Amino acid sequence: MGKDSNHPFSGEKVFFATKHSKETVLKPLLSRIGLVCVRADVDTDQFGTFSGEVDRVGTVRETLRLKTSAAVEINPEGRFFLASEGSFGPHPLIGLAQSDHEALLFVDKKLEIEIYVEEVSTETNHAEIEFGPGDNLHAFLKQVGFPEHGLIVKPKGNASVVFKNLQTTDAVRNAINDSFHASSKEKVILSTDMRASYNPTRMKIIEKAGAKLVEAIISLCxxxxxxxxxxxxxxxxxxCEKCGEPTRITKEVIWSCVKCSYTEQKERPDGLRTVPASDCEFCNP
Ligand SMILES: [Zn+2]
Ligand SMILES: [Zn+2]
Structure with missing residues (x-):
């Protein structure tokens, strides 16, 4: 993608509702179309945290709207607003594999449009385990990519204690010991820190979502x-390539305008024409 300074949004500011320095990956992407990304200091944790102190309510898109609205309150003179939201769990299609679902919402107050993009990836270290006294840490620390990736330690059965921002194995060990003392069940819960600034793997997926967003902003109705x-x-x-029966796999896509009612039905962007027989529910039930 080349520089597109002729874009109608070029030279404008985008207020990004974030607290966890996600703008570092989105800023260079948005600058390709001349948009200047600045951080709107919204306490996004009020809309839910990964470590569970605040529960998330509502759909991803609703949460994103709450975040952009909070950024509008702080910068009422602004025109463009952006918010990001990640969620983790079993992959919607592949089931057992853990996945990272990243969504971005871009709002233009003047045109009254919303551009929403999402990226789903199985590339994630998202994991949580329970430790008992004497259990070996090393395999888990390696699996989750510690210390490049952050960890959260908390006692089981005691929601008032959480250890974050642990930088070394010693710090994790101390947090575990303190958590054992605070646990009513003699168990400690270790989970990956999914805040973007503590999770480079997640940051990469946010970047992919950002590239999709820029593509969508470039694409004019x-x-x-x-x-x-x-x-x-x-x-x-x-x-199906073998029996020719239609499968559940996407055949065509609908392109839509976010403002008017114009739509186009087109072929898949990857040009795929058939499904392997192994994915056919008739050939491979
Ligand atoms: Zn078939
Ligand atoms: Zn249109």
Missing amino acids: PDCHIPGFAISKGIRGLP
């Missing part, structure tokens, strides 16, 4: 020329 013309949904039915 063929009818009203407003940015954000992008794929809004897939239509199932890609045929």
Whole structure:
């Protein structure tokens, strides 16, 4: 993607509601279209934390809207606002594998449009285990990529104690010892810190979502020329290479404008025409 300073949004500021320095990866991406990304100091933890002190409520998109609205309150003169939200758990399609779901919401108050993009990846260190006294730490620390990736330690059965920002194995060990003392169940819970600034693997997926966002902002509606013309949904039915029956795999996609009602039905962007028989529910039930 080259520099596109002719974009209608070029030279404008985007207020990014973030607390965990995610702007470091989004700033250079947005600058390709001349958008200047600045941090809007919103305490995004009030809308939910990964370590569980504050529960998340509502859908991802609702949470994103709460974050951008908070940024609007702080910068009422602003036009563009951005928020990010990540969630982790079993992959929606692959099931057992852990996945990172990253979503971004870009709001233009003047045009009254929202551009929403998401990226789902199995590239994540998201994990949580329970430790008893004497259990060996090393395999887990290696698996989650500590210390490049952060860890959270807390006693089981005592929600008032949480250890974060642990930089060394000794610090983890001390946190574990303190947690054993604070636990009513003689167990300690170790989980990966999913805050972006403590999780370079997550930061990479946010960057991928950011690249999708920039692509969507560059893409103008063929009818009203407003940015954000992008794929809004897939239509199932890609045929099996062997039996030719339609499968659950996406056959065509709908491109939609975020402002007017213009849509286009197109082929899959990757050009795939058939599904391998191994993914066909008739050939391989
Ligand atoms: Zn088949
Ligand atoms: Zn349009």
